[in-house]
Amino acid sequence: xxxxxxxxxxxxxxxxxxxxxxxxxxxxxxxxxxxxxxxxxxxxxxxxxxxxxxxxxxxxxxxxxxxxxxxxxxxxxxxxxxxxxxxxxxxxxxxxxxxxxxxxxxxxxxxxxxxxxxxxxxxxxxxxxxxxxxxxxxxxxxxxxxxxxxxxxxxxxxxxxxxxxxxxxxxxxxxx
Amino acid sequence: xxxxxxxxxxxxxxxxxxxxxxxxxxxxxxxxxxxxxxxxxxxxxxxxxxxxxxxxxxxxxxxxxxxxxxxxxxxxxxxxxxxxxxxxxxxxxxxxxxxxxxxxxxxxxxxx
Numbered sequence: 185x186x187x188x189x190x191x192x193x194x195x196x197x198x199x200x201x202x203x204x205x206x207x208x209x210x211x212x213x214x215x216x217x218x219x220x221x222x223x224x225x226x227x228x229x230x231x232x233x234x235x236x237x238x239x240x241x242x243x244x245x246x247x248x249x250x251x252x253x254x255x256x257x258x259x260x261x262x263x264x265x266x267x268x269x270x271x272x273x274x275x276x277x278x279x280x281x282x283x284x285x286x287x288x289x290x291x292x293x294x295x296x297x298x299x300x301x302x303x304x305x306x307x308x309x310x311x312x313x314x315x316x317x318x319x320x321x322x323x324x325x326x327x328x329x330x331x332x333x334x335x336x337x338x339x340x341x342x343x344x345x346x347x348x349x350x351x352x353x354x355x356x357x358x359x360x
Numbered sequence: 361x362x363x364x365x366x367x368x369x370x371x372x373x374x375x376x377x378x379x380x381x382x383x384x385x386x387x388x389x390x391x392x393x394x395x396x397x398x399x400x401x402x403x404x405x406x407x408x409x410x411x412x413x414x415x416x417x418x419x420x421x422x423x424x425x426x427x428x429x430x431x432x433x434x435x436x437x438x439x440x441x442x443x444x445x446x447x448x449x450x451x452x453x454x455x456x457x458x459x460x461x462x463x464x465x466x467x468x469x470x471x472x
Contacts, residue, residue: 211384218413236413236443243415247383297452302427306420309451313416316450 200340201228201268206261207246209254209279214246221266228268234338238273241317241334244310245277253281253330272319273336280329289323289332291315361388363396369467372400375407381418389418393425404429405466409439414447426457434458438466 203224207217218239225235242264249262265276284290292311297304315321318334325331362377374396381389397404406422408414414422426435438460440448448454460466 211382215380215382215384233442237446239413240415240443240447243382243413247415247417250383294452297455301431301456304423304426304456306423307416309416309419313447313450 199267199269200342202266204263204265206263209246209250209259209262209281211247211250214243214250217246217264218243221264225268225273229340229342230268230273230338231341234273234336237317238275238334238336238338241314241336242275242277244314245275245332245334248310249277249279249281249330252284253279255282257281268340270340271337273338275334275336277332277334278329283325283330284323287325289321361385361392363392365396367400367402371403371405371467372397373405373407373463375409376411379411380413381411381421382413382415383417386417386421390421390424390428393421394428397425397429401433403434403436405460405463406435406437407439407463408437408441408444409462411444412441414444416447416451419447419451419453423453423456436460436466438463 201224205217207213221242222235222239225238226232230238246262250259254260260280263276263278265278267274290311292313292315294312295305295308299305314334317336319337320333320335322333323331364375364377366373366375374393376389378385406425422435422437429435436458437448439462440459445459448457448459458466458469460469
């Protein structure tokens, strides 16, 4: 309906919740951050399945930072910036590791599974999952940093207790 | 990474007693699977009912466990939560593993 469009656009522009924090690129730290983000999204009214999808894509992106961007390098802080709108979640990940090969995010083709059992691949699924779970993906290399932005389409149900206050943000602690 | 085991109806049932199989525990999972399935000669049924989250590292560890169990023995999966089931479908790993709704039906499927 034409009358709905301006309202939808306004809702999209207004962030329901926004947080930025940094994490150390190590598996246990990534797990802790994912649990906090998923919990906070659900508290903000994001359906469990959508929060789980976003957490999985974020897990894969952060695992790639550990395994590839900082492979053979001294690791450094990774910055996460997460913005939740009424119908979109945007996650920005910034690290100062190696650039992606060809300065482009991998296309994420699934490995060939039509192989003997002993040859079934044990990896190579991460980018396919990221592409499958996100609605848009943007990668750029700027000033020696990798900037990956993932958008997720979703519907937020703030619930009956929703008010102007923001009870969610304090649940994600800044890490210094 | 704690795995509990039970031998029933010609199958070794291995239950993952953890909420996540992710990059933080993938290697531990693989080693623990090797330990608990090493002596058995029967089909192995992996009960994932307690597992809420599997990432591609965890998926790779489950594939590695399948290879360790060997070509002569099956590794089947049971009781996947929705988010875990989605990972298997998106990666087409549901074409590699037999996936059962729960342990009981997995045992029945094998008997029949």
